[in-house]
Amino acid sequence: MRVGPFRGSNRRLRGLVALVAAGVLTLSACGGSGDSEKSGAKKDGLKAVLIVNQKPGDGGPIDLMISALNEGKKTYGYAEVKDAYVADPSQAEQAIRQFANNGYDLIMTTFSPSQQATGKVAEESPKVKFVNILGDPAFKNPENMASFFTDDVKGGYLMGVLAGMKTKTGKVAFMCGPRYALSDRVLAGMIQGARSVNPSVQVKDAYTESYDDAAGGKQIADFLYDSGVDVIASMAAGAEAGIRDAAEEDPGSRQVITSNAAPAPGSPESKIVLGSISPGLAASITNALKLVADGTFQGGEYLVPIKDGSYLMGGLAASVSAEEKARLDTALADLGADKITLQGGEDVKSLLKNGS
Numbered sequence: 001m002r003v004g005p006f007r008g009s010n011r012r013l014r015g016l017v018a019l020v021a022a023g024v025l026t027l028s029a030c031g032g033s034g035d036s037e038k039s040g041a042k043k044d045g046l047k048a049v050l051i052v053n054q055k056p057g058d059g060g061p062i063d064l065m066i067s068a069l070n071e072g073k074k075t076y077g078y079a080e081v082k083d084a085y086v087a088d089p090s091q092a093e094q095a096i097r098q099f100a101n102n103g104y105d106l107i108m109t110t111f112s113p114s115q116q117a118t119g120k121v122a123e124e125s126p127k128v129k130f131v132n133i134l135g136d137p138a139f140k141n142p143e144n145m146a147s148f149f150t151d152d153v154k155g156g157y158l159m160g161v162l163a164g165m166k167t168k169t170g171k172v173a174f175m176c177g178p179r180y181a182l183s184d185r186v187l188a189g190m191i192q193g194a195r196s197v198n199p200s201v202q203v204k205d206a207y208t209e210s211y212d213d214a215a216g217g218k219q220i221a222d223f224l225y226d227s228g229v230d231v232i233a234s235m236a237a238g239a240e241a242g243i244r245d246a247a248e249e250d251p252g253s254r255q256v257i258t259s260n261a262a263p264a265p266g267s268p269e270s271k272i273v274l275g276s277i278s279p280g281l282a283a284s285i286t287n288a289l290k291l292v293a294d295g296t297f298q299g300g301e302y303l304v305p306i307k308d309g310s311y312l313m314g315g316l317a318a319s320v321s322a323e324e325k326a327r328l329d330t331a332l333a334d335l336g337a338d339k340i341t342l343q344g345g346e347d348v349k350s351l352l353k354n355g356s
């Protein structure tokens with residue numbers, strides 16, 4: 001697995017326009033002439049698409065990837081970039097093939113549910129470059145496909161440190177959309193991070209049926225909070241709206257760590273959200289665009305280190321003390337310097353069992 005360095009971006013989304021096309025895709029495009037000769041681009045200009053399986057508008061990782069896509073168009077001279085939202089994994093292969101057959105040079109997809117479909121179409125289209133972001137590390141990439149990973153165990157560790165410091169009941173939880181390799185990596189890190197500051201802490205995990213299942217998110221969160229959990233670390237994307245709704249019913253004893261954007265200071269949600277710890281996926285988009293534009297793209301696995309913005313931490317609540325912030329900063333620095341040895345997602349079952 002290749003390791004950075006990578007260029008990252010955490011700028012906010014600006015001015016996206018969504019269109020519905022073919023009954024399958026929700027698209028937004030940034031076209032234009034571009035600089036077709038820049039960075040070794042082909043004469044008619046490079047074309048790239050980002051296909052996401054979580055709904056844009058999260059104010060977090062999805063929006064930041066789309067923002068990086070549009071900024072990368074200008075930086076690397078792409079003639080056209082688009083983003084497409086495909087919620088149903090069974091439609092992913094059709095969507096990917098549609099872009100491959102329509103002259104796109106770089107096709108990027110997100111997370112494990114679309115990884116197999118990306119690999120299948122990549123084998124059919126050897127002249128097109130493909131990238132999957134945050135899929136399963138065990139997946140075997142075709143030669144024209146790269147998989148980009150963030151340091152998810154270390155990102156989860158930061159969530160655990162914050163949760164372990166702020167819990168009063170000694171019970172915390174991790175919530176995500178459907179369980180897959182990414183969630184196991186984050187959960188493994190969270191368990192170890194929480195125990196680093198609170199050895200007796202109990203960590204539970206729960207999953208919604210989809211990343212847009214806000215109603216399911218609230219139902220599960222209510223159950224967890226009623227069971228004594230007082231901090232939920234969320235990677236549930238749109239379903240997190242339900243988690244926040246549950247927490248707002250008792251903001252004095254129900255708290256959330258988000259992987260989306262932190263709420264505005266002074267807003268009602270700022271009373272329940274401890275902070276944002278989110279994967280810095282924009283760096284993967286930026287670098288995929290660069291590698292294809294300058295002709296250095298190679299298939300394989302790429303790990304974005306935490307020291308290069310693999311995870312972003314910010315928006316810490318007023319209830320997080322200066323001492324607690326310093327402890328988080330120290331943990332981040334130590335993780336970046338590889339001073340902390342952690343077990344991976346493959347060990348999550350034993351980690352959960354040992355802490356039950």
